[in-house]
Amino acid sequence: MSLKYTIYLLVFVMITSCQQKQSKTSKKQVAYTYGTENDSAIFYFNKGWEYILDYGQWTLSDLAFRKAVSFDSTFVIGKALVGKSTTDLTERIKILIDINNNENEIHEDDQLILEVTRITIELFNARDQKLQLSDNFIPNFMSTAEKNYREFIHKYPNESYIKAEYIEVLNAIYGPKLALDSLHSLTTPNQKKIPFFISYAATLESDLENFDNALSIANDFNKQINNPKIPQPYVLYGSIYLKMDSLSLATSNIDRALALDPNHIFAQRFKKQINDKLKIIDSND
Incomplete structure (x- = not known):
């Protein structure tokens, strides 16, 4: 058994233990x-x-x-x-x-x-x-x-x-x-409906290059938000398309997010990553 897998297993055992303790105490919490x-x-x-x-x-x-x-x-x-x-x-x-x-x-x-x-x-x-x-x-x-x-x-x-x-x-x-396994095991039924956990599941799926899953979750997230003035769906789509190297779609979504909130730090970072990739493409032409 590799060291990396052993560490993964130990951490997930701790997380599962945490989830079990939560199930016993969550109803009592204010x-x-x-x-x-x-x-x-x-x-x-x-x-x-x-x-x-x-x-x-x-x-x-x-x-x-x-x-x-x-x-x-x-x-x-x-x-x-x-x-x-x-x-x-x-x-x-x-x-x-x-x-x-x-x-x-x-x-x-x-x-x-x-x-x-x-x-x-x-x-x-x-x-x-x-x-x-x-x-x-x-x-x-x-x-x-x-x-x-x-x-x-x-x-x-x-x-x-x-x-x-x-x-x-x-x-x-x-x-x-x-992180994705932890998200699914640690969140309560009510927390699974919270926008962050939905969008972050899509982010983690895209990090794992499960792009169809990521886009499907992103679509569900966008439907739940159902407000074109909220930046996060555009940031989520933009980040996924960036990982897919669909730079045109990434750009259009990140630009819309930044137009809604120029202070969105992650959108700013994604914009820089897009521009860096475009510069490399231009230099190779």
Whole structure:
């Protein structure tokens, strides 16, 4: 048995165990409040996640996280999400200082989320300041994210957007096959209907080069959204067509997404990848 397969098997056993524990506890769970007692703050905090993960509305997501903090100035995790979403380096540095000054005062479960977000902000700050990171920074970051998110969703299986983040981390570490299996095994029946999990299943299928499956799921996702002003279906189609080297279709979809929200980071990246491929084609002609 290869080392890679052994690691895959061990990780999936842990995930299955997590799924079994969730099935016993999910009915007892109430919505997690992430360290704020203000109903409006948690409402806009959850809206921020919904905008960015379900609909690809990065601008609205940033505004929602800021509105959450406006209702509770002591909402540390809310501030951290503003820090993660902002493109303003000066603001991000100030938020990181605030997080570091207050992280020991919050609940240990909140710290699971805050630690990962804090490291993300450190990464963004280093990138924008052109600072050299240590060789083990990214591996340690991925290990911390996997450990913290797994522990959190064991305790709070109905917290869909942290579960979404966890599955993205699994994809980054172990690849799309395990991430796709985890998505199917970890999500509750209600979570399977959430737009992010549908669209991300299509993304993972396309990563595995199962393009017919990916496009079929993307079509279902588009029908569910049923709104031409929402960027995410265009981003999803564009990313799939990019992997298929259908650059014309990829371009038209990504351009429509960016017209709806120019701040969509992944759409910006896909646009650059398309342009890079087109340059190579032009240079070979």
